[in-house]
Amino acid sequence: MTQSEILPAPLSAEAAAQAIADLARRRGLHASLREAQQAWQDVTAQSDAERLAAAWALLFQGHTLETVPLSLLTPAQLPAWVLAPNQVGVLLRLADGARHAEIVWPEAGEAPPAPSAFALVPVPPALAAEKIEVERKQRGPATQAILAAIRQHLPLLLRIGLVSVLVNMITVVSSLFAMQVYDRVVPNSAYATLWVLASGVLIAYVFELLFKLIRLKLMEASAKRIDEALSLYFFEKVMALKLDRRPSRVGSLVAQIRDYEFIKSFFTSSTLFVLADIPFQLFFIAIIAMIGGDVAWVLIGFAPLCLLIGFSVYRPLAAVQREQSDEVTRRQGILFEAVAGAEIIKAQGGESNFGNVWLRSTRETAKRSEKLHLLSAYAQYATYITQQMAYVAVLTVGVYRIGDGELTMGGLIACSILSSRALGNIATVTQLLLQWHHARYALDVLNQVLSCPSDDAAGREGNTSSAPLDLAINELRYAYEGVQVNQLAVPKLSIKAGERIAVLGRNGSGKTTLLKLLAGIATPSGGDVTIAGLDIQNCRPSWLREVIGYLPQEVRLFSGTLRENLTLGLSLPSEERIWEALQKTGLDVMVRRHPLGLNIPIREGGSGLSGGQRQLVGLTRLVLQEPRIWVLDEPSSSLDKEAEERLVLMLRNLPRHHTLIFSSHRPGWLELADRVLILEDGVLKVDVPSERVKAVQNGAVPRPAAAVAAQGAR
């Protein structure tokens, strides 16, 4: 069925514009009614469905609409359009069991119209591109990035290959020189010829030096450019990984990302010269055949032998190397954990435990190192002996050829020089294979890391400058990565812009998790969190960070100065604004007292300030950010009474349309709230106006009655 058969009656421009703007909003995109109407007028099509698709594609570059039969639709494809005469409805939920499908019609009337048998499903560009990418290549993001960088620098790499060809040519020159000296110069005492030949070879060597330097320079240039492109790409990718969906062991993660060095060094190191040299082995053998005839058979016999030795150790070596890589990553993780948590380890006397783990890991690494060394030494010695045997064989066969009068003394010497060069290069192939294996393993790991959910997925463009920033939760479920049960389940919650909300509950009840989800820092496992009607997961991260200010329980600072820490991520606020913010939070007293003022140094890991001061820095940063939604996780946990009172005053004086959501174990904070949420084991048990809780606290309402009243209050 074509799209033109789906909708018999024409749509009005207003209805179409309304439908486009509405679906865009639900999909986390943004288009005003006027934009949508303009797009509708700008396109023509045979049917309204096709026209809708064209207008959609015009408004949102790269986005498309797919026609999908309702029976084949999956929940992941919702919301989507369904059509009826003169109307476009939005399908929000599919029918399942006794439940009917949920469709929102602009003019529902008494009886809702019958929807078409097809839905129009918007497909974001990233998804479309990703689908094609996966189907076409089945390659990971790191592989794609590296291939793209190599493709970009292909001309440079080809030049390197060309210079390698020239270097190999010169090797032939030196063997021919030896041949001429033994055959022509020595028997005839032709000193003049000797000098001419020697000068020629000298010039060739000068060129060889020059070519090698050029090759090195080109290699360095390509390494630098590829590294610059890739390291920034990987850094940005890693930073964009969703915090709660990336591998949880930070130390190991850092080590895995650092393994990118292996990949880089494989693609940019001199071992790659070997690749350019390999075709030359055939060239050398051909020259030996021309000079020494049957002597070439010696090489044809020994070259596969050298390769065989390489391949015989490749598999065991690769396996040990893989284990070694994993162990080194684990070791890095242990070290990272021990250094970062040194304070608590010392305080609890846990040094020996960590020492034991470290020692075990060291032993494992050393055991594998030994295996690696043994295997590679075996390969090296065996290849060396094979080369020596080949040398002897070349001379032996050569002597017979001389006896037959088919080879000269000089020819034999030239053959021996060329044969050792040819076999030497073949032996390095094993080395190249091993390096490739190591690089490929690192690449697989990197592909896995970078395939974790990320914030920079294309299509995250939702934002609004006009709609009130109401927050809403719908069928929200959350489980931390690797945990089988839900740590938070909130079926429905709606927070109007300007509300002041306290989130209370015992330790581990899910307050932090809820706040992170509301701030868009955590990713729901099911259901959604919306801001101004837009799915928070589809909103532009920079816009989210502008409108939502999040203060974590533990504020972490970075090495630099206090000023740099305060203005991190902000577009350089003026000196006055910084001081104004400092005064609001009370941090100005400490800054004024310090001789370096705002340039107080912060050391790596954020040390240099007390816990309370760090919390004040975090708060001052939020004041500078001027968000419209403040999400604060136990903002006063490290503050003294005076600082806390100042903070409460500041928050009380926030503009009325600013939303404030905080968790706190301090009773005084309830004064700030006009609504209280109480969590218990990840379930929202109570949602009531704060007066009720205060009344319970003051004993004005008996506790059980208040609790019952509270449960159903909203």
Ligand SMILES: Nc1ncnc2c1ncn2[C@@H]1O[C@H](COP(=O)(O)OP(=O)(O)OP(=O)(O)O)[C@@H](O)[C@H]1O
């Ligand atoms: N990174 C994590 N991985 C796995 N489980 C986690 C993680 N962080 C928290 N949890 C679990 O999730 C649940 C909710 O934790 P959350 O930090 O939201 O509690 P909370 O109410 O903020 O506690 P507190 O008052 O102690 O800060 C707890 O059971 C906790 O054990």
